[in-house]
Amino acid sequence: MKKTRAFLKWAGGKYALVESIVGLLPKRGTTLVEPFVGAGSVFLNSQFKNYILNDINPDLIALYKHLKATPEQLIHDCKDMYQDKYNQEDAYYQIRAEFNQERDSYRRSILFTYLNRHGYNGLCRYNNSGHYNVPFGRYVRPYFPEHEMYFFANKAQNAEFMLTDFETCMRAAPAGSSIYCDPPYISLSETANFTQYSKSGFNIHDQKRLADVAHELSSSGKNTVLISNHDTPVSRHLYLPAKIKSQKVKRVISQNAGTRKAVNEVLALYKVNKLKQTCI
DSSP states (O other), X not given: OOOOOOSSOOTTOOGGGHHHHHHHSOSSOSEEEETTOTTXXXXXXXXXXXXXXXXXXXXXXXXXXXXXXXXXXXHHHHHTTOSGGGSSHHHHHHHHHHHHHXXXXXXXXXXXXXXXXXXXXXXXXXXXXXXXXXXXXXXXXXXXXHHHHHHHHHHGGGEEEEOSOHHHHHHXXXXXXXXXXXXXXXXXXXXXXXXXXXXXXXXXXXXXXXXXXXXXXXXXXXXXXXXXXXXXXXXXXXXXXXXXXXXXXXXXXXXXXXXXXXXXXXXXXXXXXXXXXXXX
């Protein structure tokens, strides 16, 4: 399987896990629903007829909608930001300040793409005021993902984008569709919480709500749900009704590349109850 990379750098992206994820999803059914789409690696590397892609980050969803609607223009305008004069610390912080004041969603999409590739380590982070606050990344020559953007835009013609709470998205999923959930991960330690990329956060009550909805949808016969997370005692307890697959994945969020160790992650599969399955 030749894999396609997302055009956005994304902490916690699922490029390395995509074979395992796609391999666990049902082969029948026409729609894949992603309540936490992020950079979209599973979307890009799966073969469903239709997609429903959701996230709580309005900048991300606006970018995807603009890329779907006007790919040629958006890619051209984004490419213009990849000049040496913009790959400077002062320029980066000026552009970040512009982004935090900008209200036009198309212009914000251009700036968001620039910040993603020029900011530190693929982070997407906002402060309590909702301002993007990722520092300058100091890359010699940031890569402009033109091919990857065109690939995404082409595939997005079969996708619907949503900006809502994950539970609303999951409950609206058509009967018989597959749901893949990649929530902000449960922290391995109190000092390792790099998952808060939207200012609303994601706490243990949200983790439990996700697990409960997954169990409800699968046991009622409506949808198969697959959830990824860190392999911790908490996640193991949350996903008791699911079939668990655990594997090591190299962590890429650590500041020092030499200390990026493999960590255990779980894939929790809530298989649809076929005795109650809704006819498609």
